[in-house]
Amino acid sequence: MSRRILEEELRKRSVFRDPSVLFSDYIPPVLVHRDDEFRWLAQVFRPLLASLTSQRALIVGDIGVGKTVLAYKFGTELKELAREKKIQLDYLHLNCRKDKTVFAICAKLVQHYNPRWPYHGLGPEKLLDMVVTHLQVHDKYLLLTLDEIDYFVNLNGPDLLFFLSRAAEEKGLKNRISILGIAHDRRFLDKLDSPTRSTFMHNMLVLEGYGAQELMDIMEQRIELAFRPGAVDPETVELIADIAARWGNARLALELLWRAGLVADNYGSETVLPEHAREAKSEVYPEIRRDVLADLQLHEKLALLAVVRRLKSSGQAYVFTGEVKNTYRIVCEEYGEKPRGVTQFWSYLQRLRALGLVMLKPSGPGHRGQSTRIAIPDVPLSWLEKEVAKSLKRRAS
Numbered sequence: 142m143s144r145r146i147l148e149e150e151l152r153k154r155s156v157f158r159d160p161s162v163l164f165s166d167y168i169p170p171v172l173v174h175r176d177d178e179f180r181w182l183a184q185v186f187r188p189l190l191a192s193l194t195s196q197r198a199l200i201v202g203d204i205g206v207g208k209t210v211l212a213y214k215f216g217t218e219l220k221e222l223a224r225e226k227k228i229q230l231d232y233l234h235l236n237c238r239k240d241k242t243v244f245a246i247c248a249k250l251v252q253h254y255n256p257r258w259p260y261h262g263l264g265p266e267k268l269l270d271m272v273v274t275h276l277q278v279h280d281k282y283l284l285l286t287l288d289e290i291d292y293f294v295n296l297n298g299p300d301l302l303f304f305l306s307r308a309a310e311e312k313g314l315k316n317r318i319s320i321l322g323i324a325h326d327r328r329f330l331d332k333l334d335s336p337t338r339s340t341f342m343h344n345m346l347v348l349e350g351y352g353a354q355e356l357m358d359i360m361e362q363r364i365e366l367a368f369r370p371g372a373v374d375p376e377t378v379e380l381i382a383d384i385a386a387r388w389g390n391a392r393l394a395l396e397l398l399w400r401a402g403l404v405a406d407n408y409g410s411e412t413v414l415p416e417h418a419r420e421a422k423s424e425v426y427p428e429i430r431r432d433v434l435a436d437l438q439l440h441e442k443l444a445l446l447a448v449v450r451r452l453k454s455s456g457q458a459y460v461f462t463g464e465v466k467n468t469y470r471i472v473c474e475e476y477g478e479k480p481r482g483v484t485q486f487w488s489y490l491q492r493l494r495a496l497g498l499v500m501l502k503p504s505g506p507g508h509r510g511q512s513t514r515i516a517i518p519d520v521p522l523s524w525l526e527k528e529v530a531k532s533l534k535r536r537a538s
């Protein structure tokens with residue numbers, strides 16, 4: 142019986158050839174529409190190969206605009222080119238959301254060079270010291286990408302970057318470690334010491350979101366590999382591109398494509414149709430992703446919760462920001478936080494808007510400031526309230 146079900150399922154035709162090509166850890170053979178940005182990186186890191194001097198740069202941009210894949214492509218190709226030039230340059234891409242502490246990052250570095258080195262019980266500075274010595278003795282260089290560095294600095298402060306820039310200097314050695322930071326929110330720069338901050342600010346690449354046409358090209362590149370020939374209706378691609386273009390988000394486009402394929406398979410359809418994309422869309426709330434919520438700062442979360450509560454209790458689609466401000470005070474009290482002033486409150490709303498969490502609508506002429514209206518267009522409020530409250534609680538515990 143169960144065997145029959147299994148066989149039946151395996152015999153079913155699928156629209157997919159290889160869905161894993163659509164997952165976010167897949168690295169595409171070429172990047173589409175990022176030549177200028179790639180060239181910018183090449184210019185910044187040129188001295189690394191030309192005169193063996195270390196460099197630092199920062200990539201910033203919203204979720205899904207290709208920060209990670211751009212850095213990875215650049216780093217691996219630079220390494221390749223260095224090898225041809227007989228320069229021993231390594232590329233290491235660490236995600237600071239996975240390696241959350243200064244120790245974890247330093248331990249990764251040590252392990253990268255020698256998995257057998259003992260590192261337990263040693264402090265981060267000692268660990269870096271081992272790495273620096275190793276680079277010097279073997280005449281090696283390293284390009285280190287610290288992905289989601291804003292998250293890391295907000296959590297741990299600036300020590301890691303400070304240690305990294307001082308480690309070689311303190312031993313009177315040349316700095317052989319170059320750093321490529323990736324951040325979603327550039328405000329972490331305020332927490333850095335001023336030399337480090339200004340280096341990053343002078344070498345900062347802001348990645349803009351993709352337009353619908355660009356997203357279509359990115360999808361076309363994957364469709365060939367991911368789906369059987371002709372399995373995706375061109376209109377489906379167009380519709381998904383239009384949805385994801387609202388946030389310029391390629392990750393969302395590829396995720397919707399994948400989910401639409403699953404829906405098509407589920408209905409036993411030979412082609413992925415627009416209706417499947419719509420159904421896929423209803424499964425994700427791209428407007429509000431958990432990783433975006435997790436990244437918000439405390440008072441931004443409190444302000445968002447206030448918007449949700451206010452909308453809920455009013456039962457209306459739009460509420461005035463002045464009303465939300467009152468609710469914000471109550472929410473702050475509930476969480477034992479001191480409410481911030483109007484200017485700051487306004488900046489929280491602006492940021493929530495920039496992240497696509499809320500919509501702000503100035504009222505007609507004759508109204509000012511307080512009379513801006515606010516809405517949450519795409520997501521059930523009950524879902525959002527639960528998610529925000531959860532992430533606030535996590536913080537408290």
Ligand SMILES: Nc1ncnc2c1ncn2[C@@H]1O[C@H](COP(=O)(O)OP(=O)(O)O)[C@@H](O)[C@H]1O
Binds near residue numbers: 167171174
């Ligand atoms: N220019 C591009 N060409 C091809 N694929 C891309 C491009 N930009 C982004 N992608 C793909 O979109 C997804 C999201 O990109 P990612 O680098 O993870 O974004 P971010 O790090 O900015 O959140 C990944 O699957 C990535 O491979």
Ligand SMILES: [Mg+2]
Binds near residue numbers: 208209210288
């Ligand atoms: Mg990324």
